[in-house]
Amino acid sequence: MTGVELRDIGVTLAGRPVLQGVSARLEEPRVGIVGRNGSGKTTLARVIAGLVAPDAGQARIDGADMAADRRAALATVGIIFQNPDHQIIFPTVLEEIAFGLTQQGQRPRAAEAAARAMLDRFGKGHWAPAATHSLSQGQKQLLCLMAVLAMRPRVVVMDEPFSGLDIPTRLQLMRYLDGIAAQVVMITHDPGQLRGFDRILWLEGGRLIADGPPDAVLPRFEAQMREWGGLDDLAHLAG
Amino acid sequence: MERNMTRIALFAALIAALGLIPSLTLAFGVPITAQSMGVMLAGAILGAKRGALAVLLFMALVALGLPLLAGGRGGLGAFVAPTSGFFLGWPVAAFVTGLIVERLRSGPLAVTVALASIIGGIVVMYAFGIVGMSMALDKTLAECTLLVTAFIPGDIIKAVLTGLITQALARSRPAALLSRS
Amino acid sequence: MISLISPVETWAHRIPAGAKLLALSALTVALFLTDRPAVLAAATLAVIALYLSAGTAFLRQGARHLRMLWPFLLLIALWHGLTGQAQAGIVIALRLLAALALANFVTMTTRLTDMIAVLTWVLSPLRRLGLPTRAVTLAIAMVLRFTPMLVENGQRLALSWRARSPRRPGWRIVVPMAALALDDADHVAEALRARGGILNDIPDGRN
Ligand SMILES: Nc1ncnc2c1ncn2[C@@H]1O[C@H](COP(=O)(O)OP(=O)(O)OP(=O)(O)O)[C@@H](O)[C@H]1O
Numbered sequence: 035m036t037g038v039e040l041r042d043i044g045v046t047l048a049g050r051p052v053l054q055g056v057s058a059r060l061e062e063p064r065v066g067i068v069g070r071n072g073s074g075k076t077t078l079a080r081v082i083a084g085l086v087a088p089d090a091g092q093a094r095i096d097g098a099d100m101a102a103d104r105r106a107a108l109a110t111v112g113i114i115f116q117n118p119d120h121q122i123i124f125p126t127v128l129e130e131i132a133f134g135l136t137q138q139g140q141r142p143r144a145a146e147a148a149a150r151a152m153l154d155r156f157g158k159g160h161w162a163p164a165a166t167h168s169l170s171q172g173q174k175q176l177l178c179l180m181a182v183l184a185m186r187p188r189v190v191v192m193d194e195p196f197s198g199l200d201i202p203t204r205l206q207l208m209r210y211l212d213g214i215a216a217q218v219v220m221i222t223h224d225p226g227q228l229r230g231f232d233r234i235l236w237l238e239g240g241r242l243i244a245d246g247p248p249d250a251v252l253p254r255f256e257a258q259m260r261e262w263g264g265l266d267d268l269a270h271l272a273g
Numbered sequence: 274m275e276r277n278m279t280r281i282a283l284f285a286a287l288i289a290a291l292g293l294i295p296s297l298t299l300a301f302g303v304p305i306t307a308q309s310m311g312v313m314l315a316g317a318i319l320g321a322k323r324g325a326l327a328v329l330l331f332m333a334l335v336a337l338g339l340p341l342l343a344g345g346r347g348g349l350g351a352f353v354a355p356t357s358g359f360f361l362g363w364p365v366a367a368f369v370t371g372l373i374v375e376r377l378r379s380g381p382l383a384v385t386v387a388l389a390s391i392i393g394g395i396v397v398m399y400a401f402g403i404v405g406m407s408m409a410l411d412k413t414l415a416e417c418t419l420l421v422t423a424f425i426p427g428d429i430i431k432a433v434l435t436g437l438i439t440q441a442l443a444r445s446r447p448a449a450l451l452s453r454s
Numbered sequence: 455m456i457s458l459i460s461p462v463e464t465w466a467h468r469i470p471a472g473a474k475l476l477a478l479s480a481l482t483v484a485l486f487l488t489d490r491p492a493v494l495a496a497a498t499l500a501v502i503a504l505y506l507s508a509g510t511a512f513l514r515q516g517a518r519h520l521r522m523l524w525p526f527l528l529l530i531a532l533w534h535g536l537t538g539q540a541q542a543g544i545v546i547a548l549r550l551l552a553a554l555a556l557a558n559f560v561t562m563t564t565r566l567t568d569m570i571a572v573l574t575w576v577l578s579p580l581r582r583l584g585l586p587t588r589a590v591t592l593a594i595a596m597v598l599r600f601t602p603m604l605v606e607n608g609q610r611l612a613l614s615w616r617a618r619s620p621r622r623p624g625w626r627i628v629v630p631m632a633a634l635a636l637d638d639a640d641h642v643a644e645a646l647r648a649r650g651g652i653l654n655d656i657p658d659g660r661n
């Protein structure tokens with residue numbers, strides 16, 4: 035059994051259902067998740083990464099429950115948070131990248147070498163000793179991506195990873211992602227970023243309202259967004 | 274486990290950050306820094322054990338040589354200065370403050386916390402400070418007590434603020450008040 | 455975050471941190487055990503010579519770190535001048551100076567990583583008692599990460615306050631600052647869990 039398997043997922047936060055009856059088996063290499071603000075995308079990303087155990091249903095990757103088996107999760111799934119300030123744990127760039135590798139059992143010196151190699155891969159070798167808090171928002175996002183990609187997870191879950199990146203960095207990153215074997219699950223508001231993806235999930239109000247290839251889902255999604263965006267009835271916007 | 278640890282680290286950082294706020298000067302030219310308010314807050318919000326751990330973590334960083342004490346001081350010198358008794362009393366002060374907030378559950382939170390901060394953050398902390406000062410300066414306890422009285426009004430203000438801040442936090446983030454969970 | 459370590463590289467930088475700390479503890483205890491002015495004067499001179507051996511720039515830097523002692527030295531001078539116990543005053547002043555200068559000397563000549571290594575070594579017996587010593591080094595790194603973040607958040611909130619209010623925020627800013635910080639801490643806890651959490655069987659900083 036391979037891939038991400040979601041079976042009838044339900045999550046309730048503060049007494050309110052945030053996800054309901056979400057089922058999908060994701061085996062495609064590139065999966066996009068779209069939906070309005072507050073539709074439950076981030077929550078679903080957390081469930082896939084095993085950071086939240088669903089209140090109902092089952093979430094598995096390659097047959098293993100990521101929320102229960104954190105050690106397996108470490109090698110299997112990496113997640114990039116929507117806000118990089120929520121993700122960065124360490125005061126310097128090198129420590130931040132090396133940390134995940136020592137967590138995977140690498141010796142500190144090997145981890146550091148691998149971290150440097152990752153920085154070099156993106157032409158950011160000079161960042162190694164830099165203070166993480168001194169990076170710009172987009173630079174922080176790139177750091178978070180490098181820190182997770184360095185761990186070589188089988189599945190990479192990304193929550194709006196490109197919102198602060200400039201175009202050259204984004205293209206460089208897309209090329210890098212194309213070159214690795216990992217399965218990518220990406221949340222975005224920009225259908226343009228989903229070009230070349232294999233499958234799109236569309237969440238609305240915590241439910242999966244469309245699931246299929248981009249050609250089938252994205253035109254409908256964009257049309258719907260335009261229609262809602264054209265309305266002046268703000269009541270509809272209250273998520 | 275992870276959550277406890279990040280919160281302990283966070284409060285150690287809060288004590289450090291409060292040391293960067295320029296110190297206020299009271300009417301009699303007595304400087305007060307916000308830093309010891311961080312100690313009271315750590316105890317009041319995290320509770321006795323975690324509060325004391327947060328303070329110990331902060332002290333470890335100072336010992337390692339980081340200039341985290343108000344005015345950019347730090348290093349091992351912080352442990353042998355005439356005022357080091359106060360510093361060494363910090364973890365106990367946070368512990369006692371936290372313990373009182375944990376145990377005394379009747380009455381308005383702001384009042385309880387202010388009271389706890391006065392007992393933990395002033396009575397206990399000054400006991401340590403005065404003993405340390407009397408050792409360093411070779412003066413009697415009574416003489417040293419006299420020397421530090423000028424700082425008490427400032428610390429009472431901090432205790433009251435700790436009460437108000439804790440109450441406001443308890444309203445906006447009820448789950449954050451580990452001392453009452 | 456900069457440490458108080460001196461940018462002037464001295465011979466003392468190359469002495470193992472553990473040895474320096476051990477010597478410091480022994481000497482500090484000795485300073486507090488003696489009451490003889492001659493011994494304390496000699497000790498103070500020896501400490502000055504120690505600083506001088508690292509150069510005059512280093513000495514000046516060291517003197518700056520002693521500024522916090524002035525009010526106390528003044529107090530001692532006044533007190534003992536008035537009571538006529540000059541010798542006792544000199545003993546106290548010399549002891550304060552020597553002890554503080556010696557402690558600062560170790561801090562100024564020891565790298566943060568070396569200090570952390572000593573700390574983990576001191577804590578290592580506790581590991582057998584089940585205390586997660588790796589958590590301690592992790593927590594230290596986190597404090598260094600959180601402190602500038604808190605300061606930045608505070609400044610951002612103060613700006614946002616001033617953009618909408620003619621009055622200064624004062625202590626009120628601490629409430630949203632702390633609330634924001636608590637949320638951030640919980641998110642970082644999640645980030646830590648996402649990368650394996652606190653695993654005790656992972657080797658720590660020492661190879
Ligand atoms: N900690 C929480 N407690 C209570 N409710 C929450 C919590 N986190 C999220 N929610 C609610 O869950 C719903 C889904 O949130 P989620 O963050 O998954 O949305 P999202 O699709 O990622 O939105 P966005 O596009 O704005 O990032 C929202 O209505 C939100 O209010």
Ligand SMILES: [Mg+2]
Pocket residue numbers: 075076077116193
């Ligand atoms: Mg989101």
